Amino acid sequence: MRQVALSIQDFDAMLAALCGQYRIFAPVAFAGEGRCTDSDVVRYAEINSLAQIEFDRKSDYSPKEALLPISEPMLHFTPQGQWVDAAPDDGRGTLIFLRACDIHAFERLDAVYLGNGPEADPWYARRRNRTKFVLMECAQSYENCFCVSMGCNRTDNYAMAVRRTDGQVLAQVRDADLLATVPAGAADCQFTPQFVTANDTTVDLPDLDRVAAAIAQGLFDHDFWKEYAQRCVACGRCTVSCGDCSCFTTIDAPKDDDPATVERRRVWASCHIDRFTDMAGGHEFRKDYGSRMRYRVMHKIYDYPRRFGRPMCTGCGRCDDQCPEYISFSNCVNKLARLLKEEY
């Protein structure tokens, strides 16, 4: 391990050297592409220089799309009647610049894509096995963040940690591949990443046994959820921006440049958006939007913890940032915890 102070030129030289081995993803500000006029969107994209990386703002969308593209080719069915693997793979690994909470989010995705069921997802596994994390130190907590309550403000799971200062980058480099690209003559320094230790928003996670007891006593039918039936518009932004939400739907379509070949793709799906549960014959579940909010919240704080041992939320607060109806997940969980103490 080395702690080095790198000039912008040195850091860019490192990125240039790594581009051959890795696709490098980082948060990038796209000017004017935000959801309101004249606003920006900060989302993940491939980069090859420091100047492209947005260090100061929280990204609107999570880094999950580096490993789980929004629309991903899975298989091709050829005119010869063969199914073949269609996921593009240039052999490179993935290097992702991300914050502590988002590293924890990948650990949540791992539980579903690698650990749930008898077989790992082959495409996620292939990318994930070659993924290295570059921790972006959080200089401060952002609006709606509650990572400390979720225990996701700190992490030790990274290949390199960085802090951008005026005119240089301080880096703690742990990984051998990355160490090999540190330019000769880079000055050693003292740098250990600091972590956020308090957020303005805190969350009181309800005890799982208490939730179980409340469910048995009718929590799902409680008036508590009616508020969300009226406020939620089922746009799905909360799930799309979430770093942990992992659902997908498969679709078949003619391959763009070769219509005789069928492409089976998967696209992100959301339990808040219509048709998520639709079945043949017109059966569907959770028609009203309040029950969709209930399903998502319970998945995050009860179902997933029961199955995998920890909450499916890292406190990044993006769902709260994104909701057009100003529905707050953290507020919902706190109100739920209060309700459980008072009524169950």
Added chain:
Amino acid sequence: MSDNPYIPRASEILEIRRETPIDYTYRLAWPAQPAPGQFFEVSVPGLGEAPISVCDFGPGYVEMTIRKVGRVTAGIFVKAPGERLYMRGPYGHGFPLEQFDGRHLVIVAGGTGLAPVKSVISRCVSDSRRLAGLDVLVGFKSPADILFRQELAAWKAQARVQLTVDRGEDGWTGPVGVVTGLIPQLEFPDKSNVVAIVVGPPVMMKYSLAALLAEGLTKEQIFVSYERRMSCGIGKCGHCKINDTYVCLEGPVFNFAKAQELKD
């Protein structure tokens, strides 16, 4: 990635039997034997993939009774024997037949819900000594919707089969009414030795389960099979999750003591 679990394998259509104008039974070449109640992901390239339960199976084949209700099933309906479907599976947990030995089995099925339990019935009637008794209660919307007419007639030799339709039509002389209405008429010498299976549309299942509990059966004595939307069948896509349970992995067959906790 030769062991990619998402890649389907070709399966030749060996035979097609028309059950009703919208329900056909397909015999599909398949080398391995599934368990009764398991399902496959069935593909029609270009149209997509859908989870479909096994209705019966034998050496070298599986059978599925398929209703033309959506994009994929419409694509299956234009296929002829000799053409191919593409399948992966079998997936999920089926019915625990070994737990039924020596018990009095009651099967309550509504409409196409009869398909996933057909192989349970056919195995039980072919080896009737394993059961203390077998009641089959089955309901269809109308006489035109009746599935497995020949099998239903044949099962009567070994089982008490009662068939009802929600609404009769000209020439129908059998019982009219919902299948739930037949449950109170069941007679068991030993209630504690009964085990029941309920499969069908959600509303039919709700009232059938209530009727069986009202007869004094415990939840542990009842098994159900759940149908949910799925895109993967292997615990990744998330569509079939209810609470902390994945229907594709832990189901589709559940003991009702577990299933009653599952609230969509």
